[in-house]
Amino acid sequence: MTPEKSSDFVAYLRAHLDANAFVEGANVNPASVSDGTRVSGFLPSLLLRPRNAADLSLILQTATKLRQSVVIQGGLTGLAGGARPRHGEVAVSLERMRGMSAVNVAEGTIEVEAGVPLQAVQEAAQAAGFMFGVDLGARGSASIGGMIATNAGGIRVLRYGMMRDQVAGLEGVLADGTVIDSMLGLPKDNAGYDLRQLLVGSEGTLGVVTRAKLRLRPAPKSERAALLSLGSVDDAIKLLVFLRERIGDLLAAFEIIFPDVYAGTIAHMGIVPPLPPGAGLYVLTDIQGQTPDADLERFQAALGDAVEIGLCSDAILSSSGREFETLWAIRDGVSDCVYAQGQSYGFDIGVPLNAINRFLKLAADRVSAIDPTARAFIFGHLGDGNLHYIVETEEGADIAKAVLTAVAEAGGTITAEHGIGTDKRDWLHLCRSEAELAVMGRLKRALDPAGILNPERVISTSAAYGNKTLLP
Amino acid sequence: MTPEKSSDFVAYLRAHLDANAFVEGANVNPASVSDGTRVSGFLPSLLLRPRNAADLSLILQTATKLRQSVVIQGGLTGLAGGARPRHGEVAVSLERMRGMSAVNVAEGTIEVEAGVPLQAVQEAAQAAGFMFGVDLGARGSASIGGMIATNAGGIRVLRYGMMRDQVAGLEGVLADGTVIDSMLGLPKDNAGYDLRQLLVGSEGTLGVVTRAKLRLRPAPKSERAALLSLGSVDDAIKLLVFLRERIGDLLAAFEIIFPDVYAGTIAHMGIVPPLPPGAGLYVLTDIQGQTPDADLERFQAALGDAVEIGLCSDAILSSSGREFETLWAIRDGVSDCVYAQGQSYGFDIGVPLNAINRFLKLAADRVSAIDPTARAFIFGHLGDGNLHYIVETEEGADIAKAVLTAVAEAGGTITAEHGIGTDKRDWLHLCRSEAELAVMGRLKRALDPAGILNPERVISTSAAYGNKTLLP
Numbered sequence: 001m002t003p004e005k006s007s008d009f010v011a012y013l014r015a016h017l018d019a020n021a022f023v024e025g026a027n028v029n030p031a032s033v034s035d036g037t038r039v040s041g042f043l044p045s046l047l048l049r050p051r052n053a054a055d056l057s058l059i060l061q062t063a064t065k066l067r068q069s070v071v072i073q074g075g076l077t078g079l080a081g082g083a084r085p086r087h088g089e090v091a092v093s094l095e096r097m098r099g100m101s102a103v104n105v106a107e108g109t110i111e112v113e114a115g116v117p118l119q120a121v122q123e124a125a126q127a128a129g130f131m132f133g134v135d136l137g138a139r140g141s142a143s144i145g146g147m148i149a150t151n152a153g154g155i156r157v158l159r160y161g162m163m164r165d166q167v168a169g170l171e172g173v174l175a176d177g178t179v180i181d182s183m184l185g186l187p188k189d190n191a192g193y194d195l196r197q198l199l200v201g202s203e204g205t206l207g208v209v210t211r212a213k214l215r216l217r218p219a220p221k222s223e224r225a226a227l228l229s230l231g232s233v234d235d236a237i238k239l240l241v242f243l244r245e246r247i248g249d250l251l252a253a254f255e256i257i258f259p260d261v262y263a264g265t266i267a268h269m270g271i272v273p274p275l276p277p278g279a280g281l282y283v284l285t286d287i288q289g290q291t292p293d294a295d296l297e298r299f300q301a302a303l304g305d306a307v308e309i310g311l312c313s314d315a316i317l318s319s320s321g322r323e324f325e326t327l328w329a330i331r332d333g334v335s336d337c338v339y340a341q342g343q344s345y346g347f348d349i350g351v352p353l354n355a356i357n358r359f360l361k362l363a364a365d366r367v368s369a370i371d372p373t374a375r376a377f378i379f380g381h382l383g384d385g386n387l388h389y390i391v392e393t394e395e396g397a398d399i400a401k402a403v404l405t406a407v408a409e410a411g412g413t414i415t416a417e418h419g420i421g422t423d424k425r426d427w428l429h430l431c432r433s434e435a436e437l438a439v440m441g442r443l444k445r446a447l448d449p450a451g452i453l454n455p456e457r458v459i460s461t462s463a464a465y466g467n468k469t470l471l472p
Numbered sequence: 473m474t475p476e477k478s479s480d481f482v483a484y485l486r487a488h489l490d491a492n493a494f495v496e497g498a499n500v501n502p503a504s505v506s507d508g509t510r511v512s513g514f515l516p517s518l519l520l521r522p523r524n525a526a527d528l529s530l531i532l533q534t535a536t537k538l539r540q541s542v543v544i545q546g547g548l549t550g551l552a553g554g555a556r557p558r559h560g561e562v563a564v565s566l567e568r569m570r571g572m573s574a575v576n577v578a579e580g581t582i583e584v585e586a587g588v589p590l591q592a593v594q595e596a597a598q599a600a601g602f603m604f605g606v607d608l609g610a611r612g613s614a615s616i617g618g619m620i621a622t623n624a625g626g627i628r629v630l631r632y633g634m635m636r637d638q639v640a641g642l643e644g645v646l647a648d649g650t651v652i653d654s655m656l657g658l659p660k661d662n663a664g665y666d667l668r669q670l671l672v673g674s675e676g677t678l679g680v681v682t683r684a685k686l687r688l689r690p691a692p693k694s695e696r697a698a699l700l701s702l703g704s705v706d707d708a709i710k711l712l713v714f715l716r717e718r719i720g721d722l723l724a725a726f727e728i729i730f731p732d733v734y735a736g737t738i739a740h741m742g743i744v745p746p747l748p749p750g751a752g753l754y755v756l757t758d759i760q761g762q763t764p765d766a767d768l769e770r771f772q773a774a775l776g777d778a779v780e781i782g783l784c785s786d787a788i789l790s791s792s793g794r795e796f797e798t799l800w801a802i803r804d805g806v807s808d809c810v811y812a813q814g815q816s817y818g819f820d821i822g823v824p825l826n827a828i829n830r831f832l833k834l835a836a837d838r839v840s841a842i843d844p845t846a847r848a849f850i851f852g853h854l855g856d857g858n859l860h861y862i863v864e865t866e867e868g869a870d871i872a873k874a875v876l877t878a879v880a881e882a883g884g885t886i887t888a889e890h891g892i893g894t895d896k897r898d899w900l901h902l903c904r905s906e907a908e909l910a911v912m913g914r915l916k917r918a919l920d921p922a923g924i925l926n927p928e929r930v931i932s933t934s935a936a937y938g939n940k941t942l943l944p
Contacts, residue, residue, distance in 0.1 A: 106713055106825045129717060153660050162660060164669075165637065178907050186822045187856040188625050188634060188888035190673060191896075191903050192930055193912045197636075197669035201662060218720030241578055245601060248690030248762040290720040294766030350658045353578045384659040416660035424663075431663050435650050439919075440665045446918035447911075458664055 009068050009090075010046065016058055020096070023047040032091055034084050036077045036138065037423065041084035044071070044091040051096055052113075053171055053179050053210040059092060060208070061177025064450045067470065072204040072454055074146025075117060077138040079346070080421025082150065082203045082457050089455075094145050097210065103128035108216045109168050109185060114145025114209050121214060130216035133160030137335060145209045151201035153417030155331075158383035159252040159288065160217060162417075163200065169213030170196040174206070175448035185213035198447070203419050204454040206447045220252075220288035222295045225327040226303055228312040229279030233360070236283055236382055237353050239311045243285065246302040250295055252288040254383030255331055256281055261338065261377050265330055268337035274316050274327065283312070283382075284331050286324070331379075338377045338390050345399055346390045349407045350416030353385055359410035363389065366402035371395045386416035404430055420458045428459070437463065481538050481562075482518065488530055492568070495519040504563055506556050508549045508610065509895065513556035516543070516563040523568055524585075525643055525651045525682040531564060532680070533649025536922045539942065544676040544926055546618025547589060549610040551818070552893025554622065554675045554929050561927075566617050569682065575600035580688045581640050581657060586617025586681050593686060602688035605632030609807060617681045623673035625889030627803075630855035631724040631760065632689060634889075635672065641685030642668040646678070647920035657685035670919070675891050676926040678919045692724075692760035694767045697799040698775055700784040701751030705832070708755055708854055709825050711783045715757065718774040722767055724760040726855030727803055728753055733810065733849050737802055740809035746788050746799065755784070755854075756803050758796070803851075810849045810862050817871055818862045821879045822888030825857055831882035835861065838874035843867045858888035876902055892930045900931070909935065 014022065023029070024046055033043045048070075050056040063070050073083045073093045085091055097113035103124060104110065110124055118132075118139040125132045136142065136154035146152075148170070152163045160166070169185025182196050199207045230236055236256055243251055257265070263277040275282065289295035303315045318324040338344070351359045360378075367374050371393045380387035391399050404414045408430040420428055429437060441464040444451075451461050451470045486494065495501070496518055505515045520542075522528040535542050545555045545565040557563055569585035575596060576582065582596055590604075590611040597604045608614065608626035618624075620642070624635045632638070641657025654668050671679045702708055708728055715723055729737070735749040747754065761767035775787045790796040810816070823831045832850075839846050843865045852859035863871050876886045880902035892900055901909060913936040916923075923933050923942045 106709055108716065151662050151666075153662075157660055161637075164666075165633075174911070178911065180908060180911060181905060182908065184824070184883065184885065184903075186824065186858075186885055186888065188629055188822050188853070188858045189885040190623050190625075190887050190889055190891045191885045192892055192900055192908065193678070193915060194623075194636075194669070194673050195908060195911055197666070197672075198915075200669075201666050206665070218716050221720065237578055244580065244690050248693065250762050289763075290722050291761075291763050291766040291770055294763040298763055350660050352656070352658065381660070386658075386660045411656065413656065413658055413661040413663045415662050416658065417662055419662045420664055428664055431656075433653060436652060436654065436664065436667060439646070439650060439652060439667055442918045443665060443670075443915075446914045 009062060009066050012062055013048070013059060017055055018051065021049050021051070021055065023049065031076060032073060032085065032093070034076070035081060036079045037081055037084070039081065039084065042087045042089070044085045044089060047091040047093055049093050049096045053173055056092065056173045056208060056210060057177040057179050060173055060175055060453065063090070063452045064176050067450050067452060069452050069455050072208050074114065074143035074149070075138070075141040077142045078146065078150060078421060079418040080415070081423040082419060082421035082454065083146070084422060086456060094143065094210070100124060103130065103216065109213050110216060111169070111183070111211065111213045112144050113211050114143060116144050118142045118144065118147060125216045126219065129219050131219045132214065133166050133217050134163055137332060144212060144214070148200055148209045148212055149202065149204045150419045153381070153384070153386070155253050155255065155381060157381065158254055159249060164197070166215050167196055167200055167212055168215045170199060170209060171211035172199045172207040172209045175450065175453040180207065183211065183213055203421060203458050205444060205458050208453070220290065222289045222292035223286060223324055224296055224299055225284065225286040225318045225324045226299070227274055227316045227327050227330070228283040228285070228303070229275050229281070229314045230283055230312045231280040233281060233356055235311055236281055237356070239283065239306055240383060242306055242311055243302055247287060247298050250287040250289045250299065251285065253284070253286045254381070255284040256379060256382040257284065257331065257334060258378040261334055261379050265333045265337040268340060269330070269333045274330070275314055279313060284327060334379050341377070341392045343394055344390050344392045345396045346388060347400070347403050348386065348388050348416050348418045349403070349412055349414060350384070350386045351407060351410050351412035355410040355412065356385070356387070359406055359412060362406035362409060363403050366406055367391055367399055370398045370402055374399065384416065385412070400427070407431070422457055425456070425458060425460060440464070481534060481540050484534055485520070485531060489520070489527055490523065493521050493523070493527065495521065503548060504545060504557065504565070506548070507553060508551045509553055509556070511553060511556065514559045514561070516557045516561060519563040519565055521565050521568045525645055528564065528645045528680060528682060529649040529651050532645055532647055532925065535562070535924045536648050539922050539924060541924050541927050544680050546586065546615035546621070547610070547613040549614045550618065550622060550893060551890040552887070553895040554891060554893030554926065555618070556894060558928060566615065566682070572596060575602065575688065581685050582688060583655070583683065583685045584616050585683050586615060588616050590614050590616065590619060597688045598691065601691050603691045604686065605638050605689050606635055609804060616684060616686070620672055620681045620684055621674065621676045622891045625856070625858070627725050627727065627853060629853065630726055631721060636669070638687050639668055639672055639684055640687045642671060642681060643683035644671045644679040644681045647922065647925040652679065655683065655685055675893060675930050677916060677930050680925070692762065694761045694764035695758060695796055696768055696771055697756065697758040697790045697796045698771070699746055699788045699799050699802070700755040700757070700775070701747050701753070701786045702755055702784045703752040705753060705828055707783055708753055709828070711755065711778055712855060714778055714783055715774055719759060719770050722759040722761045722771065723757065725756070725758045726853070727756045728851060728854040729756065729803065729806060730850040733806055733851050737805045737809040740812060741802070741805045746802070747786055751785060756799060806851050813849070813864045815866055816862050816864045817868045818860060819872070819875050820858065820860050820888050820890045821875070821884055821886060822856070822858045823879060823882050823884035827882040827884065828857070828859070831878055831884060834878035834881060835875050838878055839863055839865070839871055842870045842874055846871065856888065857884070872899070879903070894929055897928065897930060897932060912936070
């Protein structure tokens with residue numbers, strides 16, 4: 001017998017779930033109030049902890065019937081407010097779902113439950129002679145379920161793609177309790193619509209990822225990093241094209257750091273700068289290959305020629321694992337440095353390579369028109385057209401509008417990797433057409449007819465459902 | 473003013489499209505009656521040829537309003553009956569949409585209209601120092617639009633993924649005429665649901681692909697192929713794992729050919745066999761790398777060790793571009809040989825590597841129980857778990873049921889790359905759960921409310937719409 005009234009919600013679930021599934025009132029972890037943005041939402045009065053897809057199916061089915069909104073929580077490292085609870089929402093955490101299979105060596109895959117943190121997957125892969133293709137700073141806490149739901153990116157997208165590209169099989173639960181088991185995960189499978197793609201990147205608004213079969217990559221046998229000083233972004237783009245032509249897909253990352261961010265990071269870390277500050281731009285790039293000595297020679301020769309023809313003025317190449325780590329530590333240190341400044345607002349925008357200068361000029365002009373004292377810290381994944389653009393200012397709302405509008409005018413996306421969540425929802429129209437937004441609404445209605453699943457994330461309820469009465 | 477009656481369909485369109493958009497009656501190319509299966513459908517009395525997305529939008533919007541079913545046609549090379557017209561359908565061909573941009577060297581992309589054949593993309597990529605990641609035998613005719621709609625595969629999936637993985641940007645038209653322009657094609661873009669994924673692999677039932685921005689790969693600087701003789705499928709799986717461990721993602725293809733198919737192909741081609749017939753199994757594998765001499769050394773050493781430890785008994789390595797082509801010509805010759813036999817039925821099934829033997833045993837037993845004289849020709853992309861299983865028999869329908877049921881029992885997919893179309897629609901339930909089929913139906917209803925777009929492909933109208941009245 002299913003419940004009829006909203007007040008029956010907990011009572012009904014209590015009869016069907018184990019006692020550890022319920023965390024209530026004062027027992028709810030205060031961390032559940034927010035995500036990686038540290039902006040507080042409402043602390044939920046009820047947090048549910050399903051053990052598996054069947055538990056979650058019951059929860060969502062009941063929520064749909066009673067029109068009880070739920071917010072799904074993973075590692076709470078998101079940067080768009082997607083997991084930040086709204087008033088009246090029941091939180092559902094996948095923290096008890098941490099099962100992991102052994103690596104399937106023949107397939108090159110591993111099966112994990114949604115609550116498993118990224119680092120656990122990376123370590124299991126490495127122990128079996130593989131690597132996992134996505135890496136990001138929050139690896140210790142970010143959960144695989146959340147990373148799939150938000151299609152996480154990071155520093156290796158250039159070579160291995162986004163989280164979507166790592167998902168072989170997927171299990172998920174829809175708002176009405178339907179369990180989608182697409183865990184087979186064959187490299188080729190064209191039997192009907194690929195339902196996995198629907199859940200990846202939907203930020204938990206079309207369904208909840210509960211389990212995945214992840215694709216692993218052969219571990220590289222050689223890794224070398226290089227830090228380079230260049231004159232400008234234009235030169236960096238030329239260097240990217242040059243390196244791609246010379247070393248092809250040995251290239252595994254191509255990061256840029258603006259000079260003031262480089263100098264600040266070096267100072268913040270208190271280290272001797274590997275390259276002197278004062279250049280126009282810094283690039284951190286690396287290779288991953290299968291033929292150590294020969295790969296290194298090719299990389300070295302390509303970098304030497306790049307210096308020779310003036311694409312970069314100086315280059316340091318790592319000659320040991322320790323030097324490799326040291327160079328990457330600078331890139332990893334950038335965020336610490338930037339967020340140690342005053343009040344700041346971060347944007348992770350994406351622009352076509354040929355529009356990056358246009359965006360930088362537009363954004364700089366508009367930001368300084370609003371707040372002449374504002375400072376922009378710029379770094380990011382140039383190889384993917386993805387810049388982290390952090391503005392230190394007190395004028396957050398106006399600056400957001402200025403920066404995101406500049407992105408749109410330069411033909412880019414307002415979020416390359418963090419997603420829309422709650423915080424960028426009202427800006428989505430800047431880079432998506434009315435037709436696209438309308439189709440997103442049709443999908444939302446088709447898969448979550450009562451609008452209970454992560455509502456108001458990605459698209460607003462009114463945009464998705466209009467005046468239509470939601471299901472009773 | 474939009475038309476009200478079905479008879480107005482052509483009249484209305486004639487007022488809005490150019491004269492070359494209409495091909496009628498005796499002028500309709502007889503080839504439009506079928507696809508690569510050569511099974512005849514109904515020759516359409518009207519074939520429409522839109523010039524662009526706007527033309528197609530008008531056609532589909534009108535068709536939805538009047539409930540006129542349409543079938544979308546590309547290069548007519550499909551192998552599942554998806555483009556084969558049914559009675560009363562108007563055919564829409566994208567053959568006039570053949571525009572292509574120059575290669576964007578900085579991004580590594582190219583923009584093409586749906587009607588462009590694969591080979592044109594391959595050649596443009598090569599001329600600009602890139603390669604295109606998907607290759608298949610029908611490259612001269614298969615259109616990019618059709619390949620995206622069917623998520624085509626081929627011999628390089630192991631390394632570069634399916635067609636889905638080559639799609640950076642996409643433009644498509646939905647059944648109600650909505651034009652989705654997602655051509656931006658940034659490597660990272662998480663602004664809302666990824667609508668591109670919805671159209672890729674939907675076989676034209678959720679929308680029609682009109683244009684794409686395709687991702688290109690750095691051209692390999694070294695290519696070497698090897699033909700090997702082995703004892704069994706088990707050895708081939710061990711060899712695959714061994715090579716992946718030894719040469720990582722240098723590995724770019726891993727094909728198997730059963731011994732009778734190898735012998736038959738050699739005989740059919742009238743060539744001297746590079747390796748003597750009579751082994752348990754033949755493997756054709758190759759590498760693509762960036763460091764020619766060193767890559768070759770590694771490949772050679774790995775193959776030598778594989779022979780040494782008994783994973784294979786004999787190996788021939790190409791030592792020139794010509795020898796590379798000669799070895800691949802054998803693999804390409806397999807289809808010609810197999811289809812030169814008597815009446816045959818082909819299946820492109822996918823099974824997890826650890827279930828391949830189980831499938832082979834089950835299928836062989838059941839096929840011979842139905843037709844003791846039946847012969848099976850087996851070859852395919854072992855690296856992806858994808859076998860082409862061709863049965864020479866007169867008992868097509870019973871054999872299909874037997875083979876596809878065996879696949880399902882072995883936990884595989886009834887179609888790894890050809891898709892469902894019309895021909896496998898009634899078998900889809902063998903490898904997809906009721907829940908999955910129901911969600912596919914919800915998507916179909918949400919995006920094609922009148923059920924006019926490639927109807928009865930992938931899912932039947934009754935399964936998708938049940939007893940609901942379709943839109944007027």
